Structure formats: structure tokens, C-alpha cells
Amino acid sequence: MTKSEESKLKTKTKEILKRRILRNNAIGGYISLTVGPPGCGKTSHLLYEAQLFMDTYPNEIVFFRDSTMSAAQFNRIGKNYKVFVEEGCKIRFRDLQHGGSINIPYQSFSCLDELISQDTGKGLVKKQFLNVVFFKDDYRWIDLLCHLRNTIGWQSVFVDEIEDIIPLNPSKREGENKNTRNEKNIQFSNESKQIRKGLVNMCCNTQAEDEIDWRFKRKLNFTVYLRGARVSRKSRIYQAWVDKLEIGKCIIDYEYRMYGKSNFRSYPPKNPIFEVIID
Ligand SMILES: Nc1ncnc2c1ncn2[C@@H]1O[C@H](COP(=O)(O)OP(=O)(O)OP(=O)(O)O)[C@@H](O)[C@H]1O
Numbered sequence: 134m135t136k137s138e139e140s141k142l143k144t145k146t147k148e149i150l151k152r153r154i155l156r157n158n159a160i161g162g163y164i165s166l167t168v169g170p171p172g173c174g175k176t177s178h179l180l181y182e183a184q185l186f187m188d189t190y191p192n193e194i195v196f197f198r199d200s201t202m203s204a205a206q207f208n209r210i211g212k213n214y215k216v217f218v219e220e221g222c223k224i225r226f227r228d229l230q231h232g233g234s235i236n237i238p239y240q241s242f243s244c245l246d247e248l249i250s251q252d253t254g255k256g257l258v259k260k261q262f263l264n265v266v267f268f269k270d271d272y273r274w275i276d277l278l279c280h281l282r283n284t285i286g287w288q289s290v291f292v293d294e295i296e297d298i299i300p301l302n303p304s305k306r307e308g309e310n311k312n313t314r315n316e317k318n319i320q321f322s323n324e325s326k327q328i329r330k331g332l333v334n335m336c337c338n339t340q341a342e343d344e345i346d347w348r349f350k351r352k353l354n355f356t357v358y359l360r361g362a363r364v365s366r367k368s369r370i371y372q373a374w375v376d377k378l379e380i381g382k383c384i385i386d387y388e389y390r391m392y393g394k395s396n397f398r399s400y401p402p403k404n405p406i407f408e409v410i411i412d
């Protein structure tokens with residue numbers, strides 16, 4: 134990247150970062166996708182933003198989706214998290230150091246209204262905590278997002294590895310007589326504008342953009358590129374810039390018309406002590 138390119142990026146960075154953090158009730162929230170290959174800092178970036186939102190807006194509710202394929206990630210942010218498990222979801226926290234199970238305190242809930250009530254905005258979830266939710270089925274996240282659009286006040290939802298929720302080619306599950314997951318993908322894309330207008334912010338990440346539903350990609354407001362990410366053909370960002378990024382730095386694209394370079398703090402996975410298994 135030349136000096137003049139670097140300075141152009143810096144000029145827009147301020148404006149982009151302002152747009153990411155400022156609240157505007159008339160515009161609503163935004164949808165952001167962070168992209169990058171394994172180990173480039175996607176989860177760190179997500180946790181960094183979640184912490185930033187908790188610090189900036191202590192009266193807002195923050196939800197977090199942890200990937201059950203990897204050792205638990207949410208404890209990387211510290212101790213300020215709460216775990217909620219949907220009734221009927223068979224969950225185990227496997228002790229990675231000693232084997233067997235580890236006891237992680239959690240609260241069960243039977244319906245979304247119990248987590249956060251549409252009438253009053255009250256419920257089990259807590260302000261100033263990362264509210265980590267586990268569902269029986271990943272596509273219940275789409276139900277949660279649709280539910281949130283009718284609740285009171287601003288909320289932010291952080292989703293690690295969104296390809297599990299809206300995969301490009303969802304396959305029919307055992308016992309389903311039609312492809313419910315495909316219908317959920319369509320529902321989510323159709324409703325994402327209303328979700329944003331309902332004062333819901335959504336930040337998520339994936340290893341590769343082409344693993345997720347194409348309809349959803351059209352709804353993105355921000356794409357955050359980490360080192361080695363494949364840049365979208367629509368973007369004006371050069372692939373070479375992204376390839377040369379250091380860990381802890383990112384290039385943020387705002388609706389393919391403005392971009393800037395930024396930094397994020399590391400939330401290292403210090404000896405993960407447990408992993409989550411949903412049977
Ligand atoms: N801002 C940063 N500064 C320095 N190191 C960082 C930063 N962010 C992440 N790292 C380091 O990069 C490594 C991978 O981070 P992280 O787990 O967030 O990546 P990831 O993309 O989510 O990985 P995976 O694809 O395996 O889920 C960690 O060891 C972490 O400490």
C-alpha cells in the first residue's frame with residue numbers, strides 16, 4: 134500500500150468507526166460480517182467489538198453465539214458473561230484439562246419471551262454482560278433476531294461462525310419433510326431490514342464469504358477484512374492490501390463505497406479450559 138493510499142484509508146477510518154458505534158434511532162442498527170482464514174483473529178475481533186459496545190452503552194443488551202465446534206470462546210473476554218440454555222438442548226461442558234465434564238453455571242429458558250420479553254423489554258438476560266445463548270438448533274438464532282426487533286431499546290447480537298446458521302446450501306435435516314433451514318435463510322434475509330430498524334445491531338464472522346447464504350450477503354452494511362481474507366468482487370479494496378495486513382489490524386468496507394483501516398485488541402484463547410458439546 135503506498136503512502137497516499139494509506140492516508141486516504143485513514144481519512145475514512147474516523148467516519149467509518151463513528152458509523153459503527155453511533156446510535157441513530159431513525160436509521161437503526163447495521164449488519165457487519167468479519168471475514169478471514171483460520172487463526173486470523175475473527176473471534177478476537179468479535180469479542181473486542183462486544184466489549185466496546187458493553188463499555189459504550191452499558192444499558193444495552195448484548196447477545197453472543199459461541200461455536201460449539203471449538204473450545205469455548207466467550208470466557209476469553211473475562212468473567213462478565215452469563216450462559217443461557219434452551220430447554221431440551223442437551224449440552225455438556227467438557228473439561229479439556231482433566232477430561233469428563235465441567236460445571237458451568239447456566240440458566241434454562243423455555244421460550245424467547247423468557248429470555249427477553251417483547252412487552253416490557255425485561256427478561257433473564259442482563260445488561261453489562263455477554264449473554265451467551267445455546268439453542269437446540271442453530272436456526273433458532275434467526276427466531277431470536279426476529280423476536281428482538283419487537284423488543285424495547287437497542288440490542289446487539291454477536292455471532293461467531295455464522296456459516297452454521299445460514300449456510301449457503303442448507304440440507305434437509307432428519308425428520309423434516311421439507312428444507313426448513315432453507316426457509317429460515319429466506320425469512321432472515323427478508324426480515325433483516327426490519328430487524329435493523331427494530332434497533333438491533335448484528336456483528337458476525339465467517340472464514341469465507343462464499344460459505345454463507347447469498348441473500349444475506351446482499352444485506353451487509355459493513356465487511357471487515359482480516360489478514361488473508363478473500364475480498365468481495367464488489368469491493369474497491371485491493372486484495373494485496375488485505376494480504377499484507379498484520380494480525381490485529383483490519384480493513385473495513387462500508388457498503389462498498391467507503392473504507393478505512395483500523396486496529397482491534399487481542400482476546401487470546403488462553404489455555405481454553407472447557408469446550409461446549411451439544412448432543
Ligand atoms: N489484535 C491482536 N493482536 C495480536 N494477536 C492477536 C490479535 N487478535 C488475535 N490475535 C491472536 O491470533 C490468534 C487467533 O485468534 P482468534 O482465535 O481470534 O482467531 P480466529 O480467526 O477466530 O480463529 P479460528 O478460525 O480458529 O476460529 C490468537 O492466538 C490471538 O491471540
Ligand SMILES: [Mg+2]
Pocket residue numbers: 175176177293
Ligand atoms: Mg474463532
